[in-house]
Amino acid sequence: MAASVEKWRTAMQPPQAVAFFDGLFERAGVRVTDTGEAFTCDHRGSSIEFTDGLDEDVVDFIVEIKSGDIDLVLADIADGKLDEREQYRIMARLAAPAARGAFRRPAIRNALLRNVLFTIGRAEMLMHVRLMPPPGEPETPGYTVMYVDSQTLVLDGFHGRVKHEYRLTVEHAKAFQRHLLAARKSGRLRDWLAFARWYGKLRKAVVAPVGAR
Secondary structure, three states: OOHHHHHHHHHOOOHHHHHHOEOOEOEEEEEEOOOOOEEEEEEOOOOEEEEEOOOOOOOOEEEEEOHHHHHHHHHHHOOOOOOHHHHHHHHHHHHHHHHHHHHOOHHHHOHHHHHHHHHOOOOOOEEEEEEOOOOOOOOOOOEEEEEEOOEEEEEEOOOOOOOEEEEEOHHHHHHHHHHHHHHHHHOOHHHHHHHHHHHHHHHHHHEEEOOOO
16 A cells, blocks of 8 residues: 555544544545555544555545645644644644635536525635634634636635635634535535535635734
8 A cells, every 4th residue: 555545544533633634525535745645534433444546536535745745734633632733734734725625526616506606605706714723723824715707716825915814723624614515515506505605604704804813
């Protein structure tokens, strides 16, 4: 088995680690960009299974990540406690890659669903997303969500000019991923409408003027 698969399999045994990722994915693909490794993670509720290789057609999304970032994530999981600072560091390294993978899925690119999000949820063509750290933890760089040429791009760092930004806690980020996954797995219009309404409420809670603290 590839080295990264074995590292994940060893680290992801503590119940706290399994619970942290519950609802964030059912079957996720991971592609290690600097080694060429690819593997699949299956969340079974009480455990997470890892297998070498991935099938792009059956995973919820594919996370593309460097091996060094994998090591940093697993270092925070290693003791099995996952305090709020460790949870923040894990989400900070995975949030942008997970969003990038999710927005590439065919259902998310559907024109009707996109219009639902823009109209009901008030999603925007350009968004700066900042993950807010707990006290005492340095803030990590944010990322940009940009809709261009009929696709949604997720770029590291802030690009373009915006009047406000999205400031998410770890719980906000986890809730977004869980609601998005649930709507995509259902595929029913009523559930996408419910997701858009929920997203509109989230937006009101997290949007803040640029530069305001």
